[in-house]
Amino acid sequence: MNANTTPASLPGQPHIAYANDQLMVEGVRLSDLAREHGTPLFVYSKAAMLSALAAYQRGFAGRNAQICYAMKANSTLAVLQVFAEAGCGFDTVSGGELARVLAAGADPAKVIFSGVGKTRAEMKQALQVGIGCFNVESEAELDVLNEVALGLGQQAPVSLRVNPNVDAKTHPYISTGLKGNKFGIAHEDAMRAYRHATQLPGLKVIGIDCHIGSQITEATPYLDAMDRVMDLVSDIEAAGIPIQHIDFGGGLGINYNGDTPPEADALWAQLLAKLDARGYGQRQLMIEPGRSLVGNAGVCLTEVLYLKPGEQKNFCIVDAAMNDLPRPAMYQAFHQIVPVSPRAARDTQGSTLYDIVGPVCESGDWIGRDRQLRVQAGDTLAVLSAGAYCMSMASNYNTRGRAAEILVDGTQAHLIRQRESVFDTFALEQLV
Numbered sequence: 001m002n003a004n005t006t007p008a009s010l011p012g013q014p015h016i017a018y019a020n021d022q023l024m025v026e027g028v029r030l031s032d033l034a035r036e037h038g039t040p041l042f043v044y045s046k047a048a049m050l051s052a053l054a055a056y057q058r059g060f061a062g063r064n065a066q067i068c069y070a071m072k073a074n075s076t077l078a079v080l081q082v083f084a085e086a087g088c089g090f091d092t093v094s095g096g097e098l099a100r101v102l103a104a105g106a107d108p109a110k111v112i113f114s115g116v117g118k119t120r121a122e123m124k125q126a127l128q129v130g131i132g133c134f135n136v137e138s139e140a141e142l143d144v145l146n147e148v149a150l151g152l153g154q155q156a157p158v159s160l161r162v163n164p165n166v167d168a169k170t171h172p173y174i175s176t177g178l179k180g181n182k183f184g185i186a187h188e189d190a191m192r193a194y195r196h197a198t199q200l201p202g203l204k205v206i207g208i209d210c211h212i213g214s215q216i217t218e219a220t221p222y223l224d225a226m227d228r229v230m231d232l233v234s235d236i237e238a239a240g241i242p243i244q245h246i247d248f249g250g251g252l253g254i255n256y257n258g259d260t261p262p263e264a265d266a267l268w269a270q271l272l273a274k275l276d277a278r279g280y281g282q283r284q285l286m287i288e289p290g291r292s293l294v295g296n297a298g299v300c301l302t303e304v305l306y307l308k309p310g311e312q313k314n315f316c317i318v319d320a321a322m323n324d325l326p327r328p329a330m331y332q333a334f335h336q337i338v339p340v341s342p343r344a345a346r347d348t349q350g351s352t353l354y355d356i357v358g359p360v361c362e363s364g365d366w367i368g369r370d371r372q373l374r375v376q377a378g379d380t381l382a383v384l385s386a387g388a389y390c391m392s393m394a395s396n397y398n399t400r401g402r403a404a405e406i407l408v409d410g411t412q413a414h415l416i417r418q419r420e421s422v423f424d425t426f427a428l429e430q431l432v
């Protein structure tokens with residue numbers, strides 16, 4: 001290994017590091033896992049998830065706060081189990097997620113249900129299991145939820161998701177908290193929606209929520225959104241509608257490529273100071289982090305199939321693809337890619353600039369562009385920061401079975417999802 005090209009520990013990922021020229025997740029060698037389970041293979045560190053959670057828990061120490069893991073980031077049962085056992089609630093966005101998280105052992109009273117398009121069947125399912133709160137995103141949804149609740153002889157606990165319209169000019173990367181996107185109820189319509197909700201006998205208004213975007217790497221947009229939400233809370237309560245909880249959503253970013261988001265505890269020290277200053281610090285607080293709890297807890301292992309030198313580009317063709325790692329194709333996102341067992345300089349013709357691409361028949365099927373690597377066919381690479389929005393977005397495109405998943409806990413490696421067989425991918429189909 002050339003110490004100049006391979007850092008011993010990977011930035012932002014304390015539980016994923018090189019030891020004796022071997023990339024490890026906690027106490028387990030990734031080359032061993034690739035050999036035993038094949039590739040592509042997702043590997044998660046339980047310690048990394050719990051330490052990401054601990055930063056939030058420190059931030060909220062002494063407060064009345066509920067952390068609801070936004071499970072769409074990674075909804076694998078054993079991942080949910082880690083968070084349920086650590087006392088988390090969950091933010092769900094479909095009846096499917098609700099069923100899944102209950103199967104993982106979640107307490108339904110700590111589950112909230114977000115999303116702009118809840119169906120009547122999903123509302124009924126959530127009411128029947130005793131969900132903690134519906135985060136309602138439109139006035140029309142209030143009426144439907146009221147009907148469904150009355151049909152069951154119940155009152156649905158509701159929070160209204162408001163859209164704080166945080167200034168896009170100063171924070172152009174925020175996309176869900178602005179006017180003109182489909183999420184939430186506009187700030188200026190919020191008062192009317194709250195009045196409407198309190199008049200519906202099947203609803204019980206308990207909270208307010210917002211969620212301003214994802215991969216946010218600065219505190220300012222959160223601070224701005226918090227001001228806007230507190231303005232609304234004071235107006236709503238002045239109109240005689242008590243608000244029990246304030247939910248600030250998720251969105252805190254992670255370090256993919258030199259990004260420097262605030263630590264969760266430092267961010268919340270700032271936010272709590274602002275809440276205290278305005279007299280809301282003792283309210284029940286909720287947050288919905290997704291990416292920041294799991295993103296840097298996972299890697300995806302992939303084998304180099306072919307090196308394909310070219311006139312303009314050199315391609316390194318690997319066995320993981322956009323169906324396993326959709327973020328580059330969907331968002332032009334960046335994942336670091338490193339060798340699991342770095343080669344000595346003498347093994348290859350030096351390092352080469354490659355585009356790392358998968359086998360799927362789309363030019364959009366790339367994992368990383370212009371990466372300097374020292375590799376040969378048969379080597380295993382690790383795609384970093386693959387814990388969030390990878391497996392949960394994976395598909396069967398090109399009739400590729402989805403990858404297997406491993407949860408590492410110390411020196412133990414648990415298989416938490418079997419590799420999907422090709423037969424699984426068409427098991428529900430039939431010929432006519």
Ligand SMILES: *Cc1c(COP(=O)(O)O)cnc(C)c1O
Binds near residue numbers: 070073213214
């Ligand atoms: C996706 C989502 C989250 C989590 O976002 P992250 O960026 O993963 O933290 C939280 N709340 C809602 C309503 C969401 O849609």
